[in-house]
Amino acid sequence: MSAQSVTAAQPAGHETPVILGGVRGGPNKKTLRTDRWWLQPLATASGLLVFVVYATWAAFQNANYYVGPAMHRDYLSPLYSPCLAQNCKYVWGPVLGSWWSISPAIAVLIFPLGLRLTCYYYRKAYYRSYWGSPPACAVADAHRSYTGETRFPLILQNAHRWFFYIGAIFAGINIFDAVAAFRGFSGGIGMGLGTLILCINGVLLSLYTISCHSCRHLLGGQLRSFHTHRIRYWLWDKITPLNKHHMLFAWLSLFWVAFTDLYIRLVAAGWIHDPRFF
Amino acid sequence: MSEIIMRLWRGDANGGSFQEYRVPAQEGEVVLDVVHRIQATQAGDLAVRWNCKAGKCGSCSAEVNGKPRLMCMTRMAELPLDQPITIAPMRTFPIMKDLVTDVRFNFEVAKRVPPFAPPPRQPDGTYRMFQEDIDRAQEFHKCIECFLCQDVCHVIRDHEENKARYAGPRFFVRFAELEMHPLDTNDRRLLLKERMGLGMCNITKCCTEVCPEEIHITDNAIIPLKERAVDATYDPLAFIIRKIARRKRPLPAEEAQASAIVTTPLSELADGHGDAKKAKAKA
Known part of the structure; x- marks a missing residue:
């Protein structure tokens, strides 16, 4: 049993300090839980690890991220979009110039990575599964102090709002990539399986972005009264049900980004053929 | 008739241990029923706090098989009865006796929440609010103050020293209720950030998981408060908009009060809005 005590700041009117601490009951054990509480953090840690390993490998490949006119397609991997270096296979805008010689994915991935690292859902996921703070509810924190x-560096989590602003732009870019993927044989409109995959990717990334807690707050949640802001109230009211599924969109969009990259990579390398719908 | 093995924590501030009780299983019981049967037949001196037995008074909070729960709302049938059922007092609060803990920490924090501060009444002597504004805060009114969220929150559960600077989920719900009230004029954002430990919460959602009233504490109270703190301090766009807006109009009363609240000693915040004004006047 612990015997620490903490004296509270004395409220007005109280003559004696109130002891808030005292001796705790129950045994000094990490947890009394008897269920498999470790299963969820283990599954989360494994899922995140698989994505991080794959995305890191794919980002450093600097090849097979674009299926271009030679195959009558226009598919750009979401891990490399927007492609801003002059050495890109498909240049969005040569912002980085010819001096950028490493993979163009490295230049842009920092932004979606920042959005996900500071996301309220992912914070829960990695604080529990990697940092053990706490590993599960009513299971002791893995650290002595908290x-x-x-403080730095975790105070930077407050920059989530900034990453949300950038993330909204990235969601728009991914939608643009999906629209650009409707490319036909002679420059007209066409659609292949890759187009469908890119469209789903754009939708899932958009759903993840607009269901974000910061988005919900900015669109209307920050108001004290909705009555005088009818449009913002409407937006908040529509975003709130999406926000309830933010975790689902976080996982689906994460998985689909990796799957989209893998599909484009396999088509670009000539390992599989992209079926054409029209 | 099969037998249930219950392991109840018996002891006080001087020490304690789990003691085993064997009772016949009965259909349709909740944990509190079994504890009462033990108290009636085998352990007359067992201390257990309870009142309504309907999940509305928030008295019978304890840790059943390690999970913070209301004993009156935990059905025996949902527990693995082939193993002993462990019941311990709430870990975060000091023990008084057996399953009863001293939850005064919460009452002390409650005194430090600056209360509702409405504006002057309208000319016809009334206040007017609209349904859409009431709906949002309605969820927070369901809180029964069982303090299970406070118990499970690792910020104070595993770090006793944080109790001096952390309000806890229950009071973030209270703050959210006030901050989202359409008639309230207090601005508690800086107080939350500087004194109430809003930044200590790392949103691992255990408070939401254990809430018997199913209040979405993290999503609807804590995160909106964190976002409000970001509005006040970290958002570059909000900062620019505030700067431009201030050129056009004088500083709103509530923003002026915020600085007074933050610089006011906690001891003077018990009376909230009024005292903050006095402190500002003194300064």
């Missing part, structure tokens, strides 16, 4: 997100 200051939460009040």
Whole structure:
């Protein structure tokens, strides 16, 4: 049993300090839980690890990320979009110039990575599964001291709003890539399985972005009264049900980004053929 | 008739241990029923706090097989009865006796929440609010103050020293209720950030998981409060908009009060809005 005590700041009118600590009951054990509480953090840690390993490998490949006119297609991997270096196979805008010689994915991945790292759902996921703070509810924290997100570096989690602004632009870019994928044989409109995959990718990334807690707050949640802001209230009301599924969209969009990259990679390398619908 | 093995924590501030009780299983019981049967037949001196037995008073909070729960709302049938059922007092609060803990920490924090501060009444002597504004805060009114969210929150459960600077999920719900009230004029954002430990919460959602009233504490109270703190301090766009807006109009009363609240000693915040004004006047 612990015997620490903490004296609270004395409220007005109280003559004696109130002891808030005292001796705790129950045994000094990490947890009394008897269920398989470790299963969820293990599954989360495994899922995130698989994505991180794959995305890192894919980002450093600097090849097979674009299926271009030679195959009558226009598919750009979401891990490389927008492609901003001059050495890109498909250049969005040569912002980085010819001096950028490493993979163009490295230049852009920092932004979606920042959005996901500071995302309220992913914070829960990795604080539990990797940092053990706590590993599960009513299971002891893995660390002796705890200051939460009040100090550097974790105070930077407050930059989620900034990454949301950039993430919204990236969601738009992915939708543009999906529209650009409707390319036909002679420059007209056409559609292949890759187009469908890119469209689903754009939708899932958009759903993940607009269901974000920061988005919900900015669109209307920050208001004290909805009554005088009818449009913002309408937007908040529509985003709120999506926000309830933010975790689902986080996982689906994460998985689909990797799957889209893998599909384009396999088509670009000539390992599989992209079936044409029209 | 099969037999249930219950392991109840018996003891006080001087020490304690789990003691085993064997009772016949009965259909349709909740954990509190079995604890009462043990108290009536085998352990007359067993201390257990309870009141309504309907999940509305928030008295019978304990840890059943390690999970913070209301004993009156935990059916025996949902527990693995082939193993002993462990019942311990709430871990975060000091023990008084057996399953009863001293939850005064919560009452002390409650005194430090600056209360509702409405504007002057309208000329016809009334206040007016609209349904869409009431709906949002309605969820927070369901809180029964069982303090299970406070118990499970690792910020104070595993780090006793944080109790001096952390309000806890129950009071973030209270803050959210006030911050989203259409008639309230207090601005508690900086107070939350600087004194109430909002930044200590790392949103692992255990409070939401254990809430018997199914209040979405993290998504609907804590995260909106964190976002409000970001509005006040970290958002570059909000900062620019505030700067432009301030050129056009004088500083809103509630923003002026915020700085007074943050610089006011906690001891003077018990009376909230009024005291903040006095402190500002003194300064």
